[in-house]
Amino acid sequence: MPITPADRLRARATALRTLARRLQHLEALTLASRASDRTWVGPSPYACEQSLRGRRRQLLDHVDLLLSTARDLERQAIELR
Amino acid sequence: MTYLAFDPIQVHGLAAAMVRSLDELWTVRCDDPAAYEALRTVRLLRDEIETQWLPLARRVAASLSLTGKALPADLGELRNSLAFVMAVGTDWAVTDDPSGSDLMTPEEARALGARMNRADAASFVSDPAELRWLAGRLERIAADPVLAASFLANFHEWALWGDALGRLRARIVAGVDARTTVTVPELDGVFAAMAHVERSTEPAWLTEMNPYAAAAMVRFLGLHGEALAVAADRILAQHPITDMDALSGPNAADVLFPLVAADSVASARFLSLATRHPEVLFDRPSDTAAGYRLVLHATDPARMSAEQAGVILPRLVQHFATTDPSCDEACYTAQERPENWRAFLVDLVSPWMLQFSPQNQQWPLSNEGRERLLSFVLEDEASLQRFVERADRVQAGFVTSISSGEEHALDELGAFMAMIGALIVNNREQTSLTRQKGWEMITTLAGLLTAAIPGIAVGAGAAMGLVIIGSSVAPDPRGTARQAGFGADLASTSAGAAVAEKIALQWKADGSLPADFAMPPTADPQADLPSQEFMWEFDDWRASLPGGEYGPLADHVTRHVYAVINPGMMGAHSVTLFMP
Known part of the structure; x- marks a missing residue:
């Protein structure tokens, strides 16, 4: 059975949603709280925590964007039907 | 040396979590072009953990096996307040911070406040290096609302530090502390930084701190008008003589009067407040003439309304007119009035002569009351002579106050x-x-x-x-x-x-x-x-x-x-x- 453009769009949406779920469950997202002042204090620990917290925020923004993009792709697939 | 403090167990756990995270991040893949940015962030995070944060965590964890929990000798310096507080207060371990970073964190601001609460302030302020470091640190705290809030949440020993700074400053200015290597600008740097952190227009320490120290700090609060007047009055109205005031050199009044005089709103309001205890104006400054200058400057009709003058001038004249052999500092015995008081009173009333005249009703005084006060001011020949010499002031006051209607x-x-x-x-x-x-x-x-x-x-x-x-x-x-x-x-x-x-x-x-x-x-x-x-x-x-x-x-x-x-x-x- 031939693969249609709509099928490709849906496949892309699935891949992006899978990646988003994967990112949401990374243990790396917990590193910022582990590196907080409950673990260590000082200039380097503070820099470490701030950096990890920033990356965490970026990753969660990417998750939102990936899920949004996936929805768009699925909508396009429906319109192509 | 900059130190960091850590909980060994937690750091071990953090390092282990980083290792697991790295393994996990290496497995994150996606071929879709829409995933490019997300995967780029994953790579950056992976690189940072691998090259910076995991080595840091491992190095910190390993330091414990080298030095145990022995505390460094210089951990007591204010610059290491955070590590000190955590090491002493929570039994954490301490090691040097490899970054050597001058980064200021909210935790450090909190720890600095806590450390300053318990520190021997007199000892710290006698160290020029500590003073310079502290001034710089506090200025950075002042510039950042988050840091300032963190610091203020913990720090409360304003009087302790202000008094330590003020006492050394007074001794240096008086020339009685030849051994110290600290300079007045270094002390003023900390005064200024503390004031900048404070940000309040009515700080509680005004009445807790030694008046001289409070005056030295108020210079940097940036107060104006009513707030400046109230602060100056509150400082000067208490603790008339202190060890700092007893030293030669400017005292609290000498420091505050120029500030107040430079602000017409503040000077008028300050005089109004000070009429409740006029000795603040004339007995507090080391040079009575400074008090005279402030009063004459503030009561110039160009700066003060007739309404304000009608409250202030009669009280000031009355202060000199009231004598009592058993007088405390609220009034004078006949022999104790300050030098040149007669000339001062003449200069004080000269611009306001119109308000003393019977036809004028601008002041809430009876004719008898005005007559009594003016007779007291001009009761001797020298005063009359001075009054005659002040025709310019009399004229200026008349021109300022004369009614607008011709008749x-x-x-x-x-x-x-x-x-x-x-x-x-x-x-x-x-x-x-x-x-x-x-x-x-x-x-x-x-x-x-x-x-x-x-x-x-x-x-x-x-x-x-x-x-x-x-x-x-x-x-x-x-x-x-x-x-x-x-x-x-x-x-x-x-x-x-x-x-x-x-x-x-x-x-x-x-x-x-x-x-x-x-x-x-x-x-x-x-x-x-x-x-x-x-x-x-x-x-x-x-x-x-x-x-x-x-x-x-x-x-x-x-x-x-x-x-x-x-x-x-x-x-x-x-x-x-x-x-x-």
Whole structure:
């Protein structure tokens, strides 16, 4: 059975949603709280925590964007039907 | 050396979590182009953990096996407050921070506040390096609201640190601490930084800190107006003598007065507050003249309203007038008044003489009250002499305060001049010099003040005033003593004559009178009753005006002159005016 453009769009949406779920469950997202002042204090620990917290925020923004993009792709697939 | 403190178990756990995270991040993949940015962030995070944060965590964890929990010798420095607090307070381990970073964190701000609460402030402030570091750190805290909130949440020993800084500053300025290597700018740097962190307009430490230290810190709070006045008053109203004030060199009042004087709103409000305890103004500064300068500057009519002056001046004069042998610092014994107080009081009241005159109701004082205060200020010859020398201040105050309506202004001028005359030419013994200068003052004022009356030939006044002076001879007090109130009568007559002259000059200028028409009469200081003599001659002169005695010119000049002299009261001024 031939693969249609709509099928490709849906496949892309699935891949992006899978990646988003994967990112949401990374243990790396917990590193910022582990590196907080409950673990260590000082200039380097503070820099470490701030950096990890920033990356965490970026990753969660990417998750939102990936899920949004996936929805768009699925909508396009429906319109192509 | 910069240190970090850590919980060994937690750091081990963090390092393990980083290792697991790396393994996990390596497995994150996606071929879709829309995933590019997300995967790029994953790579960056992976690289950072691998090259920076995991090595840091491993290095910190490994340090424990090398040094155990031994604390570094220099951990007690303020710069290591955070590590110190955690090591001592929570039994964490300490190791050097490899970054050597000067980063300021909220935790560090909190720890610095906590550390300063318990530190030996006197010891720290005697170390120039610590002072410079602390000033820099506190300025960074002040510049960041998050850091400031963190610091302020913990720090409360403002008085402890302010007093330590202030005590050393006072000793350095007084030259009694030759061994210290600390400089005043280094101490002021911390004062400034602490003030910048404070941000409050009514800090609680104002009344907890030594007044000198509080004054030194207030310089950097950036207070203005009401807030500055209240702060200065609160500082100076308590703890009159402290160890810092006892040292030679500026004291709290010396530090605060220039600040207050530079702000007209603050100075007026400060004086208003200080009238509750006037000794703050005159006994607190190391040089009484500083208090005099502040008061005179603040009470200048250009800066202070008549309403404000009406509250402040009477209280200040009363402060000097009240003497009591068993007096505490709230008043003086007759022998303890500060140096040059009489001259100060004369300078104080000179610009506000109009408000002391009977016709003026700007101040909430009875005529008797005003008379009593003014009599006290001018009760001796030296004061009178100084008053005469202050004609410029009297004139300036009159011009500032005179009513805007022409007739009321003339009425006030008459009463004002009568009062001045009563003060200067009375039946007291006077030197011929004082007498002559007093007479010159009367005639000068008559001319100059008349020129300030709206609608009275402004512009010719000053010149006419000088003409009157040049043609006059001072009255002899022995000849006039028999007639109480002679001075008042003569002065108001001089003012009335000046008004008539100015009107006549104006008529000649606009052609209403021929240029060679006779000028109106002048006041005669040798007459027994100058107003009566003048009015006789004036009646003749006005009858000679074009249109006759009841013509428009005569009516105009009569109305103005009578407003000043008031024929119904001729010779009666003295009854209510200030005769000793």
